[in-house]
Amino acid sequence: MAVPWANLFPFLLVVFWCSGHLETLAEDVLCYEKFDDTTGTCSDLLGGGVRLEDCCLNRQYGFRQAVGGQCRACRAAKWSEWSPWSPCSVSCTEGVQRRSRMCQGVNEGDCVEGKREWEMRSCLLQDCCPVPGGWSAWSAWSHCSVTCLKGVQTRKRTCTSPAPVCGGTCEGNGEERQPCDTRQICPTHGNWGNWGNWESCPATCTLEGSGQKPQKRRRRLCNNPSPSTAPPGNHCQGSDLDHQECVGLPYCPQNGNWGSWKVTSPCSVTCGVGRVVEKRQCDNPAPKHGGMKCQGEDVRHRPCVTGQPCPVDGRWLAWSNWGKCEWLGLGTGIHCQEIPGLQSRRRRCVGKAHNGKSCDGKISESRTCYNIEFCSLPGSWSNWSPWSLCEPPCGPNPVKTRQRDCKPQYPNYPMMVEGENGVMQDVHFWGRPLPSCEKLQGQSLKVEERAPCLNVPPCEEG
Structure with a gap:
């Protein structure tokens, strides 16, 4: 008996995808x-050299396939969140903003990995543009800033x-x-500033029994104030350098070294x-x-591969459209009448693998x-709708639209009825009526209505 190709197609598609996918996963x-x-983005690196x-x-x-490369997800491909809107293309009058989203994931999913979508909308930061004064x-x-020697003087103007x-x-x-220039002389005599901190000893350790102790020193500057040069002021009296013996120096140290991991x-x-x-221990030798002490970490983490796949929970696909509103299977018996009927819709749970959880909720x-x-x-x-996004989001002559629609005035039917179990239930209108x-405008x-999007910047590469 011949097997229809339509029945084999899903199986052949899975085999083809898996074979191509496994070839990619070999790296x-x-x-x-x-x-x-x-x-x-990726975080918490487990390690490199792991098979995909x-x-x-x-x-x-x-x-990541390489250091600094793009981070990619292992899960089924799906759309990322929309990026924040870009800044307005102009700072005054009307411009545009763009945003985008990426399809991320290597396994078969809701979109094609690497695909990028764009949206663009109008923006207005300021109604008018700046005009200089x-x-x-x-x-x-003004008067000179000093009463002797040389200073500065200023003048001002206003932007009016x-x-x-x-x-x-x-x-x-x-x-x-x-x-x-005041043409007045102001001589200044020098005076010592405070002593600076003691410098470090020239040696950090001493040899046992040497009997020689190094000296440390400190300095001071003649800058409290500094002597003037024209006319010359008097320099500070005394030495600018002071010495002191280093005491309590330890024996010369022995640095530690790491043992094996x-x-x-x-x-x-x-x-x-x-x-x-x-x-690892700092004992080869100890300090x-x-x-x-030994430099670096004494604990590290390395990746380990179990070879076992992790559970993948199922996920709901979108609900199907509501089915036809019928009463006891008679599609025309309640058409355009104040008679409640029933309608239903379904959804599918897909993606469950390796003992993952089934989808929560009703099918x-x-x-x-x-x-x-x-x-x-x-x-x-209806009233005018808000302006739409600019189309195309990247390309020549983008436009935005808004519209008014002829909305139906629904009949004044009861919007709650008693169900079979005696509980009150909401009633929904179903179908596409023909409003008049x-x-x-004819x-x-x-x-x-259509209008151009203004001040659109060039498209980004890619």
Whole structure:
């Protein structure tokens, strides 16, 4: 008996994907314990040189193919969160903003890994653009800043001729300075500042029985104040250098050195890739006489591969559309009438693997409804909708749109009815009615306006 190709296609597709996927998974990667869906970044490095198929036994993990490379998720591919909106393309009048999202994950999922989507919208930070002002005339020069020797004098002007508009400014400085000479002499005699701190001893240790002790020293500066040069002031009297014997020096130290690493814990996980702990002792040799302890860490973590896949929980696909609103299977018996019917919808749980959890919740649901499919109803025009995103988000001549729709005026049917179990239930209108409105701008159902998006920057690469 011949087997239909349609029945074999899903099996052939899985074999083809798995064979191609396993070929990709043969490479060694940097394996990370955490992957952030929002930022697309990896954290908690388990180690390098891990086979990709081993790292992705746990689909909550992430990996990099090279140091500094892009972080990728092991789980089924899905869209990341939208990035924040970019700054407005102009600081005044109308401009645009863009944002994007990426498809992340190496396993088959809701989108194609690496694909990027863009959105663009209009923005307005300030209605007007800055207009610069003009400077007033300079004021007279001020008095000299000192009463002897040389100083400075200043003059000022204001940005008021005319004043700037909408946050504008005047180009240039509002103050000028020039040197001035009082032609008066001010001699200054020098005086010592405070002694500085003692310098470190020239030796850090001493040989036992040598009998010689090094000396440390300290300095002071003639700067409290410094003597003037024109006319010359008197220099400070005495020495600027002081000495003192170093006392209590220890014996010369012997630095420590590390012993070998030793494993001290089992693998931290039972599936995927985990960590083992290794420790070492500073005993090869140990430090003596104040010698330096060993530099670096005495504990480190290394990756360990269990070879066992981790559980993958199932996830719901989107609900199907609501089915037809019917009563006892008779699709036309309640059409356009005040008779409640029933309708249902379903969803599928996919992706469960390796003893993962099934999806929580119901696989199907039903609700009470009125069937108004293609029923003629009076209508009224809606208000203008908000402006849409700019389309295309990256390309020439993007535009935005808004619209008004002819909305149906639903019948005044009861919106709650008593169910079979005696509990009151909400009733929903189902179907696409045919509303009737007076014509608006020559249209019966929808009126649309289009406008260009202004001040659009060039598209980014990629």
